[in-house]
Amino acid sequence: MEKRNLIFKIIMNILIFFLIAPLIILAIWSFSKIWPWPDLFPKSFGIRGFKYIFNPSNKSLKILMFSVWLSTVVTVITLLISIPAAKALGVYNFKGKRVFKILVLAPIIVPPVVVAMGIHVAFIRMGLANTFVGVVLVHLIPCIPYGVRILTNVFEILGESMEIQARVLGANPFQAFIHITLPLLAPGLLSAGSMVFIVSFSQYFLTFLIGGGKIVTFSMLMFPFIKSGDRMMASVYSSIFILTTLTVLLVMEKMVKSYYKGENYFYL
Amino acid sequence: MSQIQLKNISKHFEGKQVLKDINLFVKEGEMVSLLGPSGCGKTTTLKILAGLIEPDCGDILINGDSVLNIPVERRGVVIVFQDYLLFPHMTVEENVAFGLKMAKVKKSKRIKRVRDMIDLVQLNGHEKKYPRELSGGQRQRVAIARALAIEPRVLLLDEPFSNLDTRLRETMREFVCQIQKKLGITTILVTHDKEEALMTSDQVAIMLGGEIKQFGSPAEIYERPVSTIVADFFGEKNYIKGEIKDRFFICDVGKFKTDFNGFSKVKAMVRPEEIEISARDGENGILGIIKSKTYAGERVYYTIKTGNMEWKCILSSQKTFNVDEKVFIKIDFNKVVFFKDEE
Numbered sequence: 001m002e003k004r005n006l007i008f009k010i011i012m013n014i015l016i017f018f019l020i021a022p023l024i025i026l027a028i029w030s031f032s033k034i035w036p037w038p039d040l041f042p043k044s045f046g047i048r049g050f051k052y053i054f055n056p057s058n059k060s061l062k063i064l065m066f067s068v069w070l071s072t073v074v075t076v077i078t079l080l081i082s083i084p085a086a087k088a089l090g091v092y093n094f095k096g097k098r099v100f101k102i103l104v105l106a107p108i109i110v111p112p113v114v115v116a117m118g119i120h121v122a123f124i125r126m127g128l129a130n131t132f133v134g135v136v137l138v139h140l141i142p143c144i145p146y147g148v149r150i151l152t153n154v155f156e157i158l159g160e161s162m163e164i165q166a167r168v169l170g171a172n173p174f175q176a177f178i179h180i181t182l183p184l185l186a187p188g189l190l191s192a193g194s195m196v197f198i199v200s201f202s203q204y205f206l207t208f209l210i211g212g213g214k215i216v217t218f219s220m221l222m223f224p225f226i227k228s229g230d231r232m233m234a235s236v237y238s239s240i241f242i243l244t245t246l247t248v249l250l251v252m253e254k255m256v257k258s259y260y261k262g263e264n265y266f267y268l
Numbered sequence: 269m270s271q272i273q274l275k276n277i278s279k280h281f282e283g284k285q286v287l288k289d290i291n292l293f294v295k296e297g298e299m300v301s302l303l304g305p306s307g308c309g310k311t312t313t314l315k316i317l318a319g320l321i322e323p324d325c326g327d328i329l330i331n332g333d334s335v336l337n338i339p340v341e342r343r344g345v346v347i348v349f350q351d352y353l354l355f356p357h358m359t360v361e362e363n364v365a366f367g368l369k370m371a372k373v374k375k376s377k378r379i380k381r382v383r384d385m386i387d388l389v390q391l392n393g394h395e396k397k398y399p400r401e402l403s404g405g406q407r408q409r410v411a412i413a414r415a416l417a418i419e420p421r422v423l424l425l426d427e428p429f430s431n432l433d434t435r436l437r438e439t440m441r442e443f444v445c446q447i448q449k450k451l452g453i454t455t456i457l458v459t460h461d462k463e464e465a466l467m468t469s470d471q472v473a474i475m476l477g478g479e480i481k482q483f484g485s486p487a488e489i490y491e492r493p494v495s496t497i498v499a500d501f502f503g504e505k506n507y508i509k510g511e512i513k514d515r516f517f518i519c520d521v522g523k524f525k526t527d528f529n530g531f532s533k534v535k536a537m538v539r540p541e542e543i544e545i546s547a548r549d550g551e552n553g554i555l556g557i558i559k560s561k562t563y564a565g566e567r568v569y570y571t572i573k574t575g576n577m578e579w580k581c582i583l584s585s586q587k588t589f590n591v592d593e594k595v596f597i598k599i600d601f602n603k604v605v606f607f608k609d610e611e
Contacts, residue, residue, distance in 0.1 A: 169341075
């Protein structure tokens with residue numbers, strides 16, 4: 001038993017190390033001016049990167065806020081579409097259900113480039129290219145599979161029984177959804193929402209193609225620096241990127257939790 | 269308070285007939301049991317009554333009006349499910365208030381009604397608890413209070429006691445019966461437990477294979493089953509074929525006096541507990557030998573061989589016999605139920 005515990009601890013620590021180490025290096029990089037190979041530590045430190053980002057004339061923060069807003073919109077729309085789809089897949093039985101379950105994942109399996117090329121032409125014709133709506137729509141493609149898939153699993157566990165009980169007690173379908181299904185679904189919505197937000201927030205190619213350079217997101221801002229090999233700038237942007245997603249996730253969790261705690265008294 | 273009538277209800281699921289021509293009449297304020305093994309269609313019947321499943325054909329009348337076109341939430345038929353299904357994110361009082369809130373009952377009225385219901389099920393002091401903090405019996409009380417809070421026309425109980433342990437089951441059974449009598453609410457109870465059905469109900473419907481085989485008072489069902497299938501549902505029986513002639517029942521083991529003269533070729537059903545065993549021959553005793561004996565606390569199960577016939581007997585354990593002992597069994601053929609022998 002002792003021995004097994006020890007092995008378990010070692011494995012866990014190794015895993016944590018591999019998770020944390022890159023982040024530490026990222027943090028160090030974002031403050032270092034010169035860090036030539038094979039030195040273990042940077043030769044000199046500086047805050048050029050942060051100065052650049054916080055300089056209003058570079059609009060980095062503005063674009064960051066815009067990106068958060070865009071991804072939030074995408075997340076909300078994705079969840080709205082995913083809930084009914086996931087309920088159908090998770091609760092009801094119908095012909096071809098398994099095929100649909102696999103087909104839902106298709107956008108992740110098929111490279112988005114393939115789809116986006118075709119969509120781009122259509123969007124240009126419909127006047128959706130280079131617009132906010134167009135970018136939101138195209139972000140839905142890689143996001144919906146995650147939303148539907150995660151919520152389907154939640155619905156499979158939840159089942160329909162609580163909703164049926166609510167109906168029997170006199171709730172109409174809408175009331176049953178709002179008062180019973182939604183609160184029970186909350187933890188699932190949280191994890192699906194986080195996932196979808198990250199997928200949308202880190203979308204580079206689709207935004208670039210459909211946004212046509214007019215819609216600029218944070219990940220697009222980051223890309224040139226990574227490409228040109230400016231490691232310091234790339235690290236600064238990456239750090240901000242990670243901090244943003246983490247903050248958004250934490251805020252989301254706090255909001256959902258406090259909402260459902262605060263909502264209790266509404267029932268009486 | 270309502271009377272319910274089910275008229276020729278049938279239901280198929282994927283080509284399989286689950287309910288066959290169900291007819292049932294429940295009087296106002298009565299408690300009726302649907303008794304049958306699992307898979308006999310009891311729960312389906314309840315769901316059809318509540319409006320959760322649509323029947324293929326037939327009609328449901330409550331107080332004489334068809335309710336088939338009334339959606340679940342407005343039918344006034346509440347089911348308490350086997351696993352209670354309390355809403356986990358609500359406290360006890362929020363659970364009880366749920367139906368009232370959905371019906372948009374005023375808050376002051378709602379609070380009063382909830383308090384009354386919690387008094388009724390004796391859960392005072394637990395109002396602010398969440399379902400996960402309650403015991404099985406308490407959960408059931410909440411489920412019943414929640415169902416009764418909306419003053420339903422009909423209360424349906426789906427195997428309400430099967431998740432409780434034996435002791436608690438008896439307490440809750442009594443408790444629910446009391447409340448039912450007190451409120452006089454028309455109730456249908458679904459169960460596979462024969463004792464539960466006999467003890468709680470005014471009327472019992474035996475359901476087997478999607479059909480109601482017999483409907484009557486508990487005593488009627490137990491003492492005068494209409495068929496051997498119904499009789500067998502209440503435990504193993506002894507059957508002996510014979511003939512009725514001049515007020516006598518003539519069979520392999522002898523000739524016995526009886527008042528019965530319905531038909532001549534009969535199959536007599538002798539309940540194991542109605543067989544008397546004694547060491548000495550009285551009047552009309554049949555000589556037999558004890559083949560096996562199973563001790564079960566207050567009762568002892570015997571099998572006794574007489575000629576080529578084996579009898580199952582149940583005796584109180586005050587008087588015991590040993591295996592291979594020679595005994596005389598005595599049967600009162602006036603109490604025996606005779607069925608027409610079909611073969």
